[in-house]
Amino acid sequence: MPLINGFNLLEIIKERHVCAGAYNTTDLITTMGILDAVEQSRIPAFIQIAPTNILLSGYGYIYDMVKRYADQMETPVTLHLDHGKDFQNVVDACQAGFGSVMTDNAQYEYDENIAQTKRAVEFAQGYGVPVEAELGAIAGKEDDYVNPKHKYTDPEQVIDFVKRTGVNLLAVAVGNVHGLNLDPNINFSLLKKIQEVCKVPLVLHGASGIPDEQINQMVNYGVVKINVASDLRQAYIQTMGKDYERNKNRFDLVNVTLDARKAVKEIVYHKIKVMNKLSPVAVQ
Template identity: 70%
Template sequence: MPLVNGFKLIDIVQERNVVAGAFNTTDLITTMGILSAVEKSKVPAFIQIAPTNVSLSGYGYIADMVKRYTANMETPVALHLDHGKTFESVKQAARAGFTSLMTDNAKYDYEENILHTAEAVRFAEGYGIPVEAELGAIAGKEDDDVTEGNAKTDPDQVVDFVQRTGVDLLAIAVGNVHGLNLDPNIDFPLLEKIEAVCPVPLVLHGASGIPDDQIAQMVNYGVVKINVASDLRNAYIKAVGQDYNDDPHRFDLIDVTLDAKKAVADVVYQKIQMMNQNSTSKVY
């Protein structure tokens, strides 16, 4: 199946009552590992990359790799820009062929966040692709601008923010964090308040460190997209490191990279199963 528009993927996810994993890539090996696991699972997914990780390849190479691989898949996949912190990154991703975008303006105050987010939404309309935005700052390695005032999403701001920006997906801060070395704990009463008023689907970032039993509940709270990055990178590095420890003199790079690809695929498949264990739809 060719790469699909993000709007289409969201529709499929909601129709099937499943959660789409959103898995961060960096290179060919990670991309192939992610997509092979998605195809095995038969659950629609996002593959994504943040500007902080695009320096290795550029947006065009990532888009080309994903388009080539997904052309022979049966499971729908959308290509998403993760944490586009500048308008330029949003424009570059859209022009490269990404089918979904995130504009991350959480570092700004509320009114300025609305201003920059609305600008990205207007631009994306020309490409017919959805835009995700962040309300409340998610702690960890992607955001260094978390304060007591913005550490969690304010449910009283949600409707106003969505209506004034026109965003299609809302990433929320409800105790989730980026990375593996922090202590996330989902505030379910807050999540419930947000879901009750939010007019668009929700996104959960930082799933690598959140307990599995909490992630499994997201399908019941209007969450359609769950981001996973650190666990994949950690699996990749561990696989390569283990191969080196087993034989520091080896030179068969193809076998080492195949081990890394399998390590990434195993984590992705496990995450998809865990996200959807409470889904009413059949998950393979």
């Protein structure tokens, strides 16, 4: 199945009442590990990349890489821009063929966040792709950007923000933290209040490190997209490191990278099952 538009993926998610993981890639090995798991699970998903990781390959190469694999899949997948920190990121992703984009203007004050988000939405409309934005501020480290402060999403701002920006997905700050969250503290009461007033689907960032028993509740709170990045990168790097420690003279790059691909697949497959409260099945 070819890569599909984000609006179409959201419709499939809604019809099936599932929660789609959004898994961050950087290179070919990570991409293949992610999509291996998605295809085995048969649960629709986003595969995404942030501009800081685009530096390794460029928008066009990432699109071609993901599309080439997705063309052979039966499970629907959308390629998504994660954390577009400036308008040009959104432009580049749309022009490269991405199926959805995130414009991240949480670093601005409220009115400026609205203005920048609205600009991105109006541009993306020309390409027919949905736009995700963030309201509040999620603490932690997202690639090279570190936000030391956590600002919870204010439910009283949600209606106004969505109406004035026209945004299609809303990433919320409810105790989630970017990076490996060693002290998760999801405020489900706040999440419920946001769900009750928000007219667009919700997104949870920073799922790495949040306990499974909290992740598998999200589908009941209007969350349709859950971002996972740090867990995948850690599995990739640790697998490579362990291979090296076992044999420091090894030069068999193919099997080392196949080990890393499998490690990424195992993490993604586990996350998919947890998000959707599915019975564990062995990774093939």
